[in-house]
Amino acid sequence: MHFDQITTALENVNTTINHAQKKSLRPNISTQLIAVSKTYKDVAILPALQAGQQHFGENRVQEAAQKWPPLRAQFPELKLHLIGPLQSNKIAQALSLFDFIHTIDREKIARGIAREIKKQNKKPGLLVQVNTGCEPQKFGIEPNDVKSFIKFCKEELQLEIEGLMCIPPVDEEAALHFSLLAKLADEAGVQGLSMGMSGDYEKAVRFGASWVRVGTAIFGSRN
Numbered sequence: 001m002h003f004d005q006i007t008t009a010l011e012n013v014n015t016t017i018n019h020a021q022k023k024s025l026r027p028n029i030s031t032q033l034i035a036v037s038k039t040y041k042d043v044a045i046l047p048a049l050q051a052g053q054q055h056f057g058e059n060r061v062q063e064a065a066q067k068w069p070p071l072r073a074q075f076p077e078l079k080l081h082l083i084g085p086l087q088s089n090k091i092a093q094a095l096s097l098f099d100f101i102h103t104i105d106r107e108k109i110a111r112g113i114a115r116e117i118k119k120q121n122k123k124p125g126l127l128v129q130v131n132t133g134c135e136p137q138k139f140g141i142e143p144n145d146v147k148s149f150i151k152f153c154k155e156e157l158q159l160e161i162e163g164l165m166c167i168p169p170v171d172e173e174a175a176l177h178f179s180l181l182a183k184l185a186d187e188a189g190v191q192g193l194s195m196g197m198s199g200d201y202e203k204a205v206r207f208g209a210s211w212v213r214v215g216t217a218i219f220g221s222r223n
């Protein structure tokens, strides 16, 4: 997309979020837009940064390491969110690059993050990914295990988990998954909800999303 188109698309997404917030089931939660910039280059990202967008999401550590350090030097206020699966051999690098990790999905990763946070003296925002659809091929903690996993993170690892994240199955009504995620967060005593993508972020806001992760609706379709 052209520079102007990205700026306009970003404005439209923000307008949609603001309208949906007025009908939110969690009216005192404000929704933060994460512009998902995976696969897009600087020419697409710069117009969003210049328009004041501060939160960006990437799903690969390697790609973020190549793209973001120079942009951060120019825009020191920006916040970077890891929204893709994290491998244990990338934890150190991920914590040096990202301000938020949305994809804590197993004990080993939680332990690695706890270790690295001490080493690097960082305080990233941390979310647990939940496999709300119980899909065998998907990442995430099963709904039934969320409460005990959060307790484990908190008590054994002293990790401050601020919320839950989900990616609903493509062929199911997203609203069911958004309301399940909200319920699980309530039960586990955490507040943040990372849910909603280009096709369903308006719905996610109405179910009380704290973060929506929107890519193609801002930057155009990925090849």
Ligand SMILES: *Cc1c(COP(=O)(O)O)cnc(C)c1O
Pocket: 036, 038, 059, 083, 084, 167, 196, 197, 198, 199, 213, 214, 215, 216, 217
């Ligand atoms: C790519 C991606 C998004 C954004 O998807 P769009 O459909 O482009 O808005 C959101 N969340 C995750 C985890 C992703 O990988």
